[in-house]
Amino acid sequence: MxxxxxxxxxxxxxxxxxxxxxxxxxxxxxxxxxxxxxxxxxxxxxxxxxxxxxxxxxxxxxxxxxxxxxxxxxxxxxxxxTYTPAWTTDWLSQEAKAKLKNYGIAPPNHSSCTKLFSTAEVVVCPQCNSRHTSLISRFGSTACKALYKCDNCKETFDLFKCH
Amino acid sequence: MTTKDATYNYAIRLGDNALILGHRLSELCSRGPILEEDLALTNVALDMIGRAQALLKYAAELEGKGHTEDDIAYRRAEINYHNHLLIEQPNGDFAHTIARQLYLSVFEYLFFTELEKSKDATLAAIASKTIKEVKYHMQHAIDWTLRLGDGTVESHKRMQKGLNDLYMYTGELFEMDHIDTYLLHQHIAVDTLSLKAKWQSEIEKVLTEATLSLPEDTYMQTGSKKGVHTENLGHILSEMQYLQRAYPDAKW
Missing domain, CATH: 3.30.300.130 (Fe-S cluster assembly (FSCA))
Incomplete structure (x- = not known):
């Protein structure tokens, strides 16, 4: 004991x-x-x-x-x-976002998700930092991620969705 | 009828919608038309199962008989299920699946936006969690409606057929029975009747952009609030409940 x-x-x-x-x-x-x-x-x-x-x-x-x-x-x-308050990516610290990026996952890059759809948002490639990236699928390997590809380094990567 | 009984019924209805759609979409696992869609549809299915779990767990608490959400999901007969008829319709071809997703996700977006204001704290909490996920489902359905409708001659034809075939199940989404009305007076339930015009105009907006048209007014099917279903639900349950019926309390 x-x-x-x-x-x-x-x-x-x-x-x-x-x-x-x-x-x-x-x-x-x-x-x-x-x-x-x-x-x-x-x-x-x-x-x-x-x-x-x-x-x-x-x-x-x-x-x-x-x-x-x-x-x-x-x-x-x-x-x-608990379901309240509903979880949001706003709770991710800058430190957590940096860890995600180092791991190869693009962190959610803005805090507000009130807009219905944000297809126009610029997602930066976590590998080469290029801003020329495009969405492959809104749904990725887990519920919290979307699938992107980098038009510069040609790597595919996950985006941690703004939620 | 007490508020507790009525809320139990309300949670069951919402839970069944999520459970049965989750099952329907999971049938497409490994059968999506392309890999990305396989992921997308099963992701939506997963959101639905999560929502079903939360709602049926709440129903079990309100019922107060020591049941779990799994008991409620797997141990009822067809007549005790209260999901919308639209939800149990077969996946059909991909355009059919997307038509069902479009009708439903636009409805759910409007519905959960209202339910978030419910005086029932648990339902409001589940709604505020759900609404974030529904936005994704709706955007997914709209994207594909535009792509198929404004795509090839064949994809346009199939998308319009999907919309036409399922339209007769949409009237039921807006029906209010005595349970809804009772809970509406207590600011717990949503006034679905008031969502109809908004739903129609949202759907029309998407369809116009997709070069499709809203199906003509038709006889609307009804019955799920009384447990009267199309033949499809029985087939779903025979598959979904098989293991629990063959091996009750199975664990692994």
Whole structure:
């Protein structure tokens, strides 16, 4: 039996570094999936929010949170899913966007997604920084990405969609 | 009828729409006309399954019998499903699929924009999450309607046929029954009747640009709110529920 004396901030810090299962260079904190940690009675309640409604990573993230906390002697953990406020790419930090670009995924380049469609937006190639890129498909390998190609270096790449 | 009962029914209807369309679109997995479309249609299917999960989970909570969203999805008979008739129609050729997506996504865009204002906090939250995804579905359907309608003679002909064949199922989208009216008075449900003119003008705008025309007024099919479906739903369920019926509580 491990005795623990951790506050909610410690618990938050323990799980903040969990990588996103699909884009392992960024963490659940970077993405804004990790919303809150509370101590209710003797149970740590962790609130997470999905990027897209059907994000298949939620179950895995929940398991990882429980595993990490269990390794630190915390077994009374509840993971709750919230839809409000709805997740938005506005929550991605500049640091997270830089990590995405280094990984080869073009980060969402403007914060407002209120416009219905933004086909005219300029997407910069994460490989060669060219602004001459074109959309191949609005839907990519995961719900949060669209498929682009670079007209300069000819590489295809993912765009993390503004959402 | 209590508000809870009515909201349960409302969540089931919305959940069934998402579930059955998710299933229909997933039938196209590995059968898309091109690789990008395979990805697109299955991405839309995934959004639908996520939405269904959220809504049916809420329905299960309101029902209060300890059921899960999976019990609700897999263990009801056909008559207890309340998805729109339009949604259960077969995929047909690609133009047919796109016509269904166009009619529906424009409707859903208008619908969820209103549902976001619902006094039911859970429905409003799901709506605000959904609306972001529906914009993508709608843009996808509009893009293809323009491409097929204003494309070749053959693609134009097929797109118009898809639109014509499915038009008779669109009237039902705007119907209000006693549950809708009851919840509308409590500012929980959406007044779908009021969305009809806007829907029609949005669809007409797209079709005009695509050199297509809005089908003529016709007899409108109805029944899903009472559990009366076209023959297509039974076939969907026989496939979708097979595993849960053959091996109840199967886990792997």
């Amino acid at each position: 491990v005795t623990v004396d951790l506050n909610t901030q410690d618990v938050y810090n323990l799980i903040a570094g969990i990588p996103d299962p699909e884009i392992p260079v960024i963490t659940i904190k970077d993405l804004g999936i990790l919303r809150d940690v509370k101590l209710v009675d003797d149970t740590y309640t962790v609130t997470i929010t999905p990027t897209y409604t059907a994000c298949p990573a939620m179950g895995m993230i929940e398991d990882q949170i429980k595993e990490i906390l269990s390794n630190h002697g915390i077994d009374k953990v509840k993971v709750e899913l």
